[in-house]
Each structure stands twice: as C-alpha cells, then as structure tokens.
Amino acid sequence: HGGKLMRLSVTSLLLPQGGSLRISAGHAQASDAQQPCGSQPLVYSDAGAGSMTVELTTTCPLCGAVELELELELLACSQAHRITGFCPEGCVQAYNQSGQPACEERTCKVRWSPELVLELQKQNKARRGGVGAGDSRYHSWLCLRDWDDEEMLSCGIDRREWACFRHLKQSMELEFYGL
Numbered sequence: 763h764g765g766k767l768m769r770l771s772v773t774s775l776l777l778p779q780g781g782s783l784r785i786s787a788g789h790a791q792a793s794d795a796q797q798p799c800g801s802q803p804l805v806y807s808d809a810g811a812g813s814m815t816v817e818l819t820t821t822c823p824l825c826g827a828v829e830l831e832l833e834l835e836l837l838a839c840s841q842a843h844r845i846t847g848f849c850p851e852g853c854v855q856a857y858n859q860s861g862q863p864a865c866e867e868r869t870c871k872v873r874w875s876p877e878l879v880l881e882l883q884k885q886n887k888a889r890r891g892g893v894g895a896g897d898s899r900y901h902s903w904l905c906l907r908d909w910d911d912e913e914m915l916s917c918g919i920d921r922r923e924w925a926c927f928r929h930l931k932q933s934m935e936l937e938f939y940g941l
Contacts, residue, residue, distance in 0.1 A: 767842035767850050769835045770806045770814055776829035780821035783830065787814050839865040852940065854918040870917035870925060870938035872906070882909055893928070901929040904936060 775783060785806050806814065818830065837845070839853035843865030849855045850865070858864040882888035890904045905926040908914075917938070919925045927936035 767837045767846065768814055769837055769845075770816070771833040771835070772806075772831070773833055774829055774831035776827070777818075778820055778822060778828065781828065782819050784817045784819075785814065786817075839867050868918050868938065870913075870919070870927075872909075872913055872917075872927065872936050874904075874936060878909075879904065882906060889924075899931060900937075901931045901934075903928050903939070 770785065772783070772785075777783065787806065814834075816832065818828065820828070839849065842850050842853070843863075849863075852868060853865045854868050856864045856866045879888050879890065883890070887908050888904065888906050890902055892902050893900045903926060905924045907924045908921055914921070914925075917925060919941070923941060925941060926939045928939050929935075930937055
C-alpha cells in the first residue's frame with residue numbers, strides 16, 4: 763500500500779457457534795477478534811507491515827449467519843506518527859514548531875522541461891514512459907534521480923534515490939507518485 767499505516771476497524775461482528783475471526787498484520791501472529799463492545803469498534807493496525815490478513819472460519823458453515831463489518835483506512839503520516847511514535851516509510855521525518863518530532867506527507871514540486879529531461883536521460887538520471895491510451899488523467903510517467911540538490915532536499919529525496927512522477931494531462935504538471 764505504499765508505506766502508509768493501515769487501520770482496520772471491526773465495527774460489527776456476529777459469528778455462529780464455533781466461529782472465529784483472526785486478524786494479522788504482515789507476517790505477525792494472528793490475534794482473535796472479539797465482539798466489539800457497545801459502539802466502540804475493535805481497532806487493529808498493520809504496524810507499518812504493508813498488509814493485513816482477515817481470516818474468518820467456522821466449524822459449522824450451516825449453523826447460522828455471519829455478520830461482519832470492517833472499515834479500512836490509510837492513515838495520514840501525522841496520524842500514523844501519533845499512533846505509533848514512528849514515521850512510516852513513504853513519509854518525511856520533520857519537526858513541529860515546538861521542535862518536537864513530527865511526520866509529514868512527502869510532497870514534491872519539480873521544475874522541468876523536455877530539454878532538461880533529455881539531458882538527464884543522457885546522464886542516466888531520468889527514465890520516462892507512457893501510461894497507456896486508456897488513462898484520461900495522466901499523460902506519461904517520469905522518474906528522476908540526482909537532478910537538483912535544492913529540489914531533492916525539499917522533496918526529502920536522497921542522492922541515488924529515484925523519485926517518480928505522473929504527468930498530468932490537464933495542467934501539464936508533474937505529480938509526485940513515490941520512490
């Protein structure tokens with residue numbers, strides 16, 4: 763899921779006799795979900811693992827109805843930092859106005875021109891391609907590395923790290939896509 767922290771909420775759970783619901787984050791040991799208490803959902807996190815598994819089992823498939831309601835949410839970087847105390851991959855470590863550690867969304871604006879891209883391609887610092895005729899929003903993609911120290915710093919990108927962008931058809935701007 764691109765490095766964001768996932769939060770899974772079990773808002774409703776009704777299982778027949780002998781039924782169980784197990785939830786695991788990444789390759790971690792699964793834990794049994796219990797019936798949510800009152801209006802408070804059970805909340806699970808992927809702990810930055812990038813995946814979660816929900817396994818529903820029953821010993822008697824014909825013994826009754828199963829009711830299961832889940833909500834899956836990708837947390838913003840600041841929310842993930844507040845919950846876990848760490849800045850997930852794909853986010854930028856920063857500091858708030860009080861000097862306390864914070865975590866921000868990675869944003870990146872790049873000044874570019876076709877001539878600059880051609881020059882960077884000659885230096886093996888740019889790669890580009892099309893996204894296909896069926897895409898109505900994006901024209902093409904572009905990945906850059908080691909192109910401009912100031913822009914790379916503002917984007918939170920290290921040397922030798924590829925930053926990829928999608929080229930918007932309407933505005934002809936580059937939209938940061940990821941590393």
